[in-house]
Amino acid sequence: MRDYLRSNQREVLAGLVLIVLLAYYLATHPSGPSTYVMTIWANQCLILALAAAAQFFAVVVRGIDLSVGAIMALTNTAASHLLDGSAGQITFGLVAVLALGVLCGVINGLLVVYGRLQPIVVTLATASVFVGLALLLRPTPGGRVNYDLADAMTLDVLGVPTALIIIAVLILCVWLPLRRTGLGVGLYAVGSSEQAAFQSGINVRLIKVAAFGLAGLFAGMAGLYYGFVTTTGDAGIGPSFTLNSIAAAVLGGVLLRGGVGSLIGAMIGAFILKTIASLMFFSGIPSLAQPLFEGMILALAIAIGGAEVLRLRNKLEVFGR
């Protein structure tokens, strides 16, 4: 336990911050803590949480994915074409949309590994391509996602927001089992020290491509869920999600140098960001001042995370490894 806290202190801290923020949000919300309020909140959080999870997979192997938003735009516009009709068509649509996300991610991964290019520049360029494709699919926002399916995914089950159930399922049935496999450990190994991972007999290339593939999968889920929330397709949703996914992951304790953090942390970071934005909305701060406050809170949160370096006794430790 002591070792767990020591190795995951940022994540634990982020969790505590989220609990405080959420309690404050529910306590101060004009209409009080109702299922409706919780559901709206959870839906907004889940979209960014999935984007942050996508970013986590790229970052943990010491990469970065600037195409998260673009993959969301592409999968979202694809969903607005495919997610309607018979049950069979919709099922096919769901699989196709997620497969499209994975394909985008794998392309990023292959370019990084076999093209020997830096992830930041690869995903910068592929993002342009993916947004272009999204614009081909939907030059203007529109289309339709099956309302029944959208309702099922964005309302609640017995008073519990479906979005929170989806998160629980992803963590319990995807992330925690994955963390205990060779792939899960390998992701951290490659991000923490590629040389050490290689010398330990790990297939570094495969792990990297898999990591970007997983990033694509989660970005695809984010685009899909955006479709459930809005029931339309929009090629212009990308840019803000890409940058916020990075901010969320960092807030949740994921280190950009790779090898540290977890999917849970990245998701917590996303929840914190969105909760702050919602709090702001009801806080009585003039609406013109809200963007500034949001920016300042983000900067402050990040700066506090950074301030611990000032306490380091040995100045060499700040240079990392």
Added chain:
Amino acid sequence: MTQAPLLELAGVTMRFGATTALDNVDFACHGAEIHAVLGENGAGKSTLMKLMAGVLQPTQGAVRLDGAQVNLATPAEAVARGIVCVFQELSLVPDLTVRDNLMLGAPGSGLLRLDRSVLGAARDMLDRCGAHQIRLSSRVVDLSLAERQIIEVVKGLIRKPRLLILDEATSALNTTVVEKVFDLVRVARDSGTGVLFISHRFHEIEALADRVSVFRNGQNVRSFANGTHSYSEIIDMMVGQRIDDLFPAKPTTDAGAEEVLAITRLSTEGGLSDVTMTLKKGQILGLGGLDGQGQSALLQSLFGLIRGQKGGIAIGGEPVQIRNPKSAKSPEIALAYIPEDRKTEGLIQDQSIAENLELPALGILPAGARAEGLFRPSLDALELKHGGLDKPVASLSGGNQQKIVLSKWLALKPRVLLLADPTRGIDVKTKTQIYQLLRQLADQGTAILLLSTDYEELIHLCDEAHIFYDGRVVSRLQGEDITAHNIVAASMNLPMNEANHA
């Protein structure tokens, strides 16, 4: 010997561009035998290991396992065939726990499954090394270098290798721990494992090896049974010429020499407590002790790298505040620090030799060609071999890189030289060159603080040796008192008399 060797290299040549690292080498190692490989840096030992471990593939020649030719394309393939290498550069993943590291790449682990069964054996081995304090749930990054080396060896052993390669695997361990680790290696040997062992410490080789091979300039000079040749014969084989004495003669100390550095009651949080020492002009003062007892903390404090220190530092009688390396190197203070890790802390590998040499002097000494004369004396004294000063420093061997680190600082004519284990992992010939240079600098008036993990250096090179334990100086040895026995006893904080009786 009718049975085919466990692993055999036949006519193997390895080239990197224009450099030939191994030249038509024949080499064999057998099961149930500990085989030590000796050679200067650049002799080809590391390349040999990397070929066997699947990190590199030979330019020419054959690798045979049990007499059958094999192609070891990746470390994973070598491991699958029972060849496990404990690398000189640590192959542990810093951000993962000890547990995850042990399972990583273990024979039973794959992309899906992790083999947990190895953990019990690993715990047992750690305990037998006396490393009870290492928890499997700790992250590797929170452990000391010595602890990491133990885990590294254990990680190799739990893979039940047919051939275990130990490449400088015990360089940070002290004598008592090394003995325990050797016991584990001997157990593996007795159960049939072949062991290949690289070390620069002669006494370790003498204690452990059954067979010795000497490499020089990429060739296998000779293989023989341990004990059939003396130290000096072996050194001759390694350097190809006779080195009569490793260490320069120690002059008598000048008691009246001017005091250069005075440290009064220096303490840092969690590092040093109450350290007081004085260093005189022309003195070489050795800092000894077990790993991490405050020796490095002292050097780093002096160079302005530790926050929140208490106590006084005076240079030439004047009290000074050393806030950071920039103030430490300023002409009023004139300290120079040669860090422990020359690859990442001492040098910028991607830049040229010339750029590395000039870096500390920029802005203090005239830049460019006029400054070149400043580096020449020390480079000449160290007989640096290089293919042009505009070549990347990465093209040099480890020993030659250390010469660059020394030279870049000597151009600033430091009053005090702080050296953190400058000869670790360096070949004998370069070591002697560095020893000569240090003595020469001392003769010219430079004061030297020398942290060393090799007690031969404390004995033969230092005028005085201060032994650290738990952040304090527990023993100040001078002249005849600097003996291996006294150093080892003080390192473990045993009173000298008791240790004598024990």
Added chain:
Amino acid sequence: MTMTASTPPSRRARISAPGLDAMAPFIGAVLLIGLGSLAFPQLLSATYLLQQMQIAAYLGILATGATLVVLLGHIDLSVPWVLTGAAIVSTSLVGTGDPTLAALAIPAALAFGAVIGVVNGVGVAFLRIPSMVWTLAVNSMLLGLAVLNTGGFNPRGEASAAMTFMATGDIGPLPASFVLWMALALALGLMMARTAFGRYLRSIGFNEKATYLSGVATPLVVIGAFVLAAMCSAFAGVLLAGYANQAYQSMGDPFLLPTIAAVVIGGTSILGGRGGLFGTIGGAMFITLLTSILSIMQVDQAWRNIIFGAIILAMLLFQSLRRRAG
């Protein structure tokens, strides 16, 4: 092969001829014009080329500053709102109608850039926050400030005559903005090659720890580079305000990704250390021409995005594969 220690250090180590990586975008730009002129002969006219030089200068000045930060091994994502902020500051001062304040417009905008550069640099150098995150946070604070100040509408104000001249005027046969860009690149290029600051900057990009241990005040170098970069962004903001005769919300947003693209296809490694300012000039020209030709061809936005991304990928792959082969 082996020489003795007394060989003088070669001067080439310091001022090296631009490699093929840095030349690639220039070659690419020439190819673009050559191939494009087959379909659109007007590409070869002096008017068109001079106009492109003028427009390329805005991106070029941004990318010149960004190159310094990338050479350090960092990245500056605050470019869009430093640019917009500087444009707002300068046009508002001119808009007051007070001649003293109007004269101060350009210095004030540059000072604004310098202040933001210090904020960026302090966060990165002292708090050790990854530059990608910190400059992003600074960018969103600037956005917030602008919204608060202007009420979300386009700010009132106009460009001064000096701003308009720098953005759209000519010096001799050449566009003034192009001349300013070249002068800036030359000055910073000399700084990189000849001064200790330039040497430190590159050393930090390769290995910050070893540079610090060589007794270099690395935090000051990092802050200096961020200040220069933000001042370049601010200067580009002044020029763009001069070009449009106004400042407007989000005028910087379309420039962020092209700026980074110009730096990397100019051969500067995103990891720091390797590369230089010369290649960035070619990178900015190439991207400006590519955008312009795609718009002349009346390709729609979707295909423009796809072609733009694919060509940048192709150039990066070409450089990477060539490096591996060589």
